[in-house]
Amino acid sequence: MIGLYHHGLSVQEAAYLSRAMAQTGKMITTWKKPIYDKHSIGGVPGDKTSMLLVPVVAAAGLTIPKTSSRAITAPAGTADRMECLCPVSLDINEIKRVIEKTNGCLVWGGALDLAPADDIFIEIEYPLSIDPLLLPSVMSKKKAIGANYLVIDIPTGKGVKVKTIAEAQELGSKFIHLGKKLGISVECVSTLGDQPVGYGIGPALEAREVLRTLLEGRGPADLIDKVSNLASVLFDFAGFKDGKQKALDIIKSGRAGKKLTEIIEAQGGNPKIKAEGIPIGPESVEIKSRKSGQVLWINNRVITQTAREAGAPKDKEAGILLHKKTNDNVKKGETLFEIYAKKKHKLKRALKFLRTQDVMKIGKPHEMVLTEIPKEEEKEEFFILER
Numbered sequence: 001m002i003g004l005y006h007h008g009l010s011v012q013e014a015a016y017l018s019r020a021m022a023q024t025g026k027m028i029t030t031w032k033k034p035i036y037d038k039h040s041i042g043g044v045p046g047d048k049t050s051m052l053l054v055p056v057v058a059a060a061g062l063t064i065p066k067t068s069s070r071a072i073t074a075p076a077g078t079a080d081r082m083e084c085l086c087p088v089s090l091d092i093n094e095i096k097r098v099i100e101k102t103n104g105c106l107v108w109g110g111a112l113d114l115a116p117a118d119d120i121f122i123e124i125e126y127p128l129s130i131d132p133l134l135l136p137s138v139m140s141k142k143k144a145i146g147a148n149y150l151v152i153d154i155p156t157g158k159g160v161k162v163k164t165i166a167e168a169q170e171l172g173s174k175f176i177h178l179g180k181k182l183g184i185s186v187e188c189v190s191t192l193g194d195q196p197v198g199y200g201i202g203p204a205l206e207a208r209e210v211l212r213t214l215l216e217g218r219g220p221a222d223l224i225d226k227v228s229n230l231a232s233v234l235f236d237f238a239g240f241k242d243g244k245q246k247a248l249d250i251i252k253s254g255r256a257g258k259k260l261t262e263i264i265e266a267q268g269g270n271p272k273i274k275a276e277g278i279p280i281g282p283e284s285v286e287i288k289s290r291k292s293g294q295v296l297w298i299n300n301r302v303i304t305q306t307a308r309e310a311g312a313p314k315d316k317e318a319g320i321l322l323h324k325k326t327n328d329n330v331k332k333g334e335t336l337f338e339i340y341a342k343k344k345h346k347l348k349r350a351l352k353f354l355r356t357q358d359v360m361k362i363g364k365p366h367e368m369v370l371t372e373i374p375k376e377e378e379k380e381e382f383f384i385l386e387r
Helices: 002-007 011-022 049-059 078-082 092-102 117-128 134-145 165-182 203-215 221-238 243-252 255-266 300-309 344-354
Strands: 036-040 064-068 104-108 149-156 185-192 283-288 293-298 319-322 335-341 360-363
Touching: 011 117, 011 134, 011 165, 036 049, 036 064, 036 134, 036 221, 049 064, 049 078, 049 104, 049 203, 049 221, 049 243, 049 255, 064 078, 064 134, 078 104, 078 203, 092 104, 092 255, 104 255, 117 134, 134 165, 149 165, 149 221, 165 185, 185 221, 203 221, 203 255, 203 319, 221 243, 243 255, 283 344, 300 319, 300 344, 335 344, 335 360
Parallel strands: 036 149, 064 104, 149 185
Antiparallel strands: 283 335, 293 360, 319 335
């Protein structure tokens, strides 16, 4: 594993390994229609994109059986978020039944025995804080689920895995070429990763935001823009014209919300569930600004770790609700964000961690000083490993 980290894999080697990993578990090859899929390489807190994209794509008549992971180093994985709405541990026959009814599903991949070798590799990678098998890890599972068309989201910016557009282009090119060798049409999109997506971070808070966006029409602009852009790639594969506008129309018309409730019901959840019906942590605190100005930046890694210190994702009720984001104006004493926890001691733990960190920079536009660096303080490095 260390050798792979230092020397890497060629695309051909990654293709051989992807096929071998897929063949260590079950492979679904009996779909009646072309299969569309989406994956994000992760790193951005609050990225609940899949929970909107799947019903949008399914409402357009395409088949999208989305298998997702639970969080490894993040405050929430898609499976953690969706589990706030309905069961996600479905077997293959149950997934096929859901797909026949709704065209889409959002389930936990760990219950399906898809490329189980990947789980073993992750157990080795995590304590070493390395991720040399990103490409075969992702593509082996897509091969196992039978994907024909795949859009890969590559969040780009400070505080995530990929820092620059050049790095995103290089990684995207590898995914595209690997896809060709595996018989999967792949397109990659570099998306803004400098701050959380939306305002909720943590399983329950994110599930609430999904319902408000699709059922109540009160969604964050950045979330809707990201979903519509990624959906447009899959729509392009399907031959639809003006894919982004089509996605926006499906969201605004309520068709995506209706499709989400159909999926929730088909997976065994309550189709009448409302955002306010999802419990969040009873212990909370508001973090207020000490001065007036503008939010110049948000530290994704500190947001992530603070939410985890509060109990997320194990405690689904825990997390962070942002009140301000980058470029927003702030007055002294205004709330920047709230922290929610299930237990008081976990809220205290999150606050203790936060006292030693820079989570948001409030200042004047064009201010040249980003932050002051303490002379003797050591801060823990956070490793991002998500699938």
